[in-house]
Amino acid sequence: MSSAAACPADLLPRPSPATIEALIAALEPVLGERITTATGIREAHGHDESWHHPAAPDAVCFPHTTEEVAAVVRACAAQRVPVIPYGVGTSIEGQVIAGQGGLCVDLGQMNAVVEVRAEDMDATVQPGVTRMQLNTDLRATGLFFSVDPGADASFGGMASTRASGTNTVRYGTIRENVLAMTVVMPDGRVVKTGSRARKSAAGYDLNHLMIGAEGTLGIITELTVKLHGLPExxxxxxxxxxxxxxxxxxxxxxxxxxxxxxxxxxxxxxxxxxxxxxxxxxxxxxxxxxxxxxxxxxxxxxxxxxxxxxxxxxxxxxxxxxxxxxxxxxxxxxxxxxxYAAKALRPGMEFLATDVCVPISELAACIEATQADVAECGLIAPLLGHVGDGNFHLVVAVDRDSEQEMATLAAFNQRLIARALAAGGTCTGEHGIGTGKRVYMEAEHGEGWAVMRAIKQALDPLGIMNPGKLV
Incomplete structure (x- = not known):
C-alpha cells in the first residue's frame, strides 16, 4: 500500500456557484434562514487562530439537531460539496480553513448541556458547549470537567483535535475523558460510539477513531464525558x-x-x-x-x-x-x-505557534537543542510547555514579507520536528495536523499513514469531509 496513492480528499474540486445554489435550495426547507452565503459570515468562518492563510467556505449553516446535521451531510454528499465542521475557531493548524470551498457547518448553536449524572460522574453535551459553560453548570454538583486547553474551546472541537492542556498530567487528555459520542457519518448515517460504561471489549474502538479525526471522518453531534470531583x-x-x-x-x-x-x-x-x-x-x-x-x-x-x-x-x-x-x-x-504575551514582544509581526511532544527522558535535551537552534537562527521564539507529559510549544514571531525570515522559519520548524521524531516523539502533542503538519505524517507514521488514508477512503469515498486536512 503506497502512502502516495491519491485519495478523493485530495481531488475533490471546488463546487461551482450553480452547485452551491442547488445545495442551498435543497437545505432551505430544513434550515430556513440558518444557511447563508453572506460575505462577512463566510469570511469569519474561513480562519482559525493559526498561522495559515484563511480561505472562506461558499456557504455557512447553523444546525440545531443531529437530524439536521444528517440532512446537511446527505445533501452535501448528493452535490459533492465539501463539509467543514466548525466549533469556535480556536484551532491552531488550519483545521477549519475551507481550502476547497464548500459548506461550513457551524455547530455553535448546538450548545445544550443535555444531562448531568452526578452519581455516575458523567455528563452528556452537544458539541457547541464550551468547557467553561459546562463547568459553570457543574458548580453546584461538586464536580468539574478537567480538560483545559487554554482557550474556551467547544467539546466538538476538543474531541476532533484530541485536545489536552494544563491538567493532562493528572486527569488525561480529551481522549481519556470521552465515554461515548453521536457522529454523523459522511453518507448521513448516525452512529453511536462507545457507551456510558467505564470499559468495554465490544468490537472496534470507534470512539477513539473519531477523536482526533479533525472532522475528516464525520461530524460529532453529542458527547458523553467523564467528570471529576472538585478537590478539597x-x-x-x-x-x-x-x-x-x-x-x-x-x-x-x-x-x-x-x-x-x-x-x-x-x-x-x-x-x-x-x-x-x-x-x-x-x-x-x-x-x-x-x-x-x-x-x-x-x-x-x-x-x-x-x-x-x-x-x-x-x-x-x-x-x-x-x-x-x-x-x-x-x-x-x-x-x-x-x-498573547509572546506576540506582544514583536508587534505587527505574524506568529507561528507550533508544538512537539517527546518522551519525558528526552525532554531536557530536546528543549536545550531547540533553544540553541533558536539563538543561532536569531528568532524570537518564547518556549512554554506541558512538561509533565513531554509536550512543549514555541510561539515564533516573523515578518511574513521577508523571504529570508520565512526561509529561516521553515528550516527551523523542519529541524524541530525531525528532532522530536528522532527522540521517539511526535510532530504535534496537541495542536493536531490540519493543513499545517500533513507533510510530516509519513515521516512519523510510515505505512501507518497509508492505513489512515485507507480508512478515510473507506468511510468517506467521496472525500467530502473536511478535505485537505490530516490525510
Missing part, C-alpha cells in the same frame, strides 16, 4: 531555575517519586519576560515551573513540601506559593496569556 484543597506555585535542565530534572524526579501533580508547566526565560511585560508582573525572568497540587488539605501540604525539596535539590529558587483562589487565578492567568 488546591495549592499553586511558581519556581525559578537557572537552567532549563534543572526544571526538567525536577519534573522527572517528581514523576518517579509518584507525586500526584495536577499541573506542571514550564516557561523559559524569554516567555517569563514576555509575561511580565504583558501582564504587568514581576516574576524572575528565568526558566520557571508553574505547579498545582489537588487533594486533601493534608495531602496537598505534603505534596507541596516534597516538591519544594526536589526543586531545591535541582537548583530551584524564588518560590511563590498561592493557596487563595484570587492568587491562584492570577498565577494561571499569566500562564494562559503566555501566547
Amino acid at each position: 484543597a488546591i495549592s499553586s506555585a511558581t519556581v525559578a531555575f537557572e537552567e532549563v535542565a534543572g526544571a526538567i530534572d525536577t519534573v522527572i524526579a517528581s514523576i518517579q517519586y509518584g507525586i500526584p501533580m495536577a499541573r506542571i508547566e514550564l516557561m523559559d526565560a524569554l516567555a517569563m519576560r514576555a509575561v511580565n511585560r504583558f501582564s504587568h508582573l514581576d516574576y524572575a525572568e528565568k526558566p520557571t515551573l508553574f505547579l498545582e497540587f489537588h487533594g486533601t488539605h493534608a495531602g496537598v501540604t505534603e505534596q507541596a513540601e516534597t516538591m519544594a525539596e526536589l526543586c531545591q535539590e535541582f537548583g530551584g529558587s524564588d518560590f511563590a506559593w498561592a493557596t487563595k483562589e484570587e492568587a491562584r487565578q492570577t498565577l494561571w492567568q499569566a500562564r494562559h496569556e503566555a501566547a
